[in-house]
Amino acid sequence: MNMDQLKRQAAARALEEVRDGMQLGLGTGSTAKHFVELLGERVAAGLKVIGVPTSEATRADAMRCGVPLTTLDEIDHLDITVDGADEIDPELNLIKGGGGALLREKIVAAASDRMIVIADDSKWVPALGKFPLPVEVIPFGLGATRRAIEKAFADCGVSGQMAVRKAKDGHVFVTDGGHWIVDAQLGRIVDPPSLAKALSAIPGVVEHGLFIGLASSAVLAGGEGIRVIERRKP
Numbered sequence: 001m002n003m004d005q006l007k008r009q010a011a012a013r014a015l016e017e018v019r020d021g022m023q024l025g026l027g028t029g030s031t032a033k034h035f036v037e038l039l040g041e042r043v044a045a046g047l048k049v050i051g052v053p054t055s056e057a058t059r060a061d062a063m064r065c066g067v068p069l070t071t072l073d074e075i076d077h078l079d080i081t082v083d084g085a086d087e088i089d090p091e092l093n094l095i096k097g098g099g100g101a102l103l104r105e106k107i108v109a110a111a112s113d114r115m116i117v118i119a120d121d122s123k124w125v126p127a128l129g130k131f132p133l134p135v136e137v138i139p140f141g142l143g144a145t146r147r148a149i150e151k152a153f154a155d156c157g158v159s160g161q162m163a164v165r166k167a168k169d170g171h172v173f174v175t176d177g178g179h180w181i182v183d184a185q186l187g188r189i190v191d192p193p194s195l196a197k198a199l200s201a202i203p204g205v206v207e208h209g210l211f212i213g214l215a216s217s218a219v220l221a222g223g224e225g226i227r228v229i230e231r232r233k234p
C-alpha cells in the first residue's frame with residue numbers, strides 16, 4: 001500500500017467517529033483532504049454535518065465535495081476536528097504547519113471537543129523536531145522577532161538554522177492570514193511545552209506549529225494496519 005492509500009485509510013477510520021448532526025473542524029493538507037473527500041461522499045448519501053475549514057484550500061475542497069460550511073462566528077463549538085500533522089510524539093504533541101495553515105488549524109482545534117489526528121505512521125516520532133518547526137510571524141520588525149525566537153530556543157536548550165519560507169515561485173510564502181513563516185531546523189525539541197510557551201510570549205510571533213495538549217487521539221495507518229492512540233490523561 002502506498003503512502004496516499006495509508007493516508008486515506010487513516011481518514012476513513014476517523015470518519016467512523018462522525019455522527020449525524022456533528023459540527024466538524026476540517027483540517028488542511030494531503031491527509032485531511034482525504035477526510036474531506038470521504039466526508040463529502042457520506043454527505044451525498046444523507047449525512048447531516050457542518051464544517052469549519054482551516055484554510056482557503058480546504059474551503060475550496062469542501063465546497064467541491066459538497067460539505068456544508070460555517071464559521072466560528074456562527075457556531076460556538078465544534079464536536080471533532082480531524083486534521084493531519086507533520087510529526088506526532090508519544091504524548092500526542094504535534095508539529096503542524098508544513099502547509100502553512102497552523103494558525104487557523106490551532107484556532108479550530110482549540111474550539112473543538114476532540115481533535116483526531118490522522119496520518120501515515122511515518123509521522124510518528126519518539127521526539128519532535130526533525131521536521132522544521134514553523135513559526136508564523138508578522139513581517140514588521142522581523143529581525144527583532146528572529147532574535148527573540150533564537151533566545152527562546154537557547155532558553156529551551158535547542159538551536160538551529162531559521163529560514164523564511166518561500167513559495168514554489170520563489171517569492172515569500174504568505175499565509176491565509178497575510179503573515180510569513182520562519183521554519184526552524186531544531187533536530188530534537190527537548191521540552192516542547194516550554195518551547196511552545198516561550199514562542200507564544202514573543203510579540204512578533206502570531207502562532208507556532210507546536211500543538212501541545214490539543215490532540216485527543218491519533219489514527220496512524222501503516223503496513224501492519226491501523227493503530228489508534230489515545231492521549232494519556234494528565
Ligand SMILES: O=C[C@H](O)[C@H](O)[C@H](O)COP(=O)(O)O
Pocket residue numbers: 027028029030031032083084085086095096097098099100101102105
Ligand atoms: O499546514 C498544514 C498542516 O498542518 C498539515 O496538516 C500538515 O502539514 C500535514 O500535512 P500532510 O497531511 O499533507 O502531510
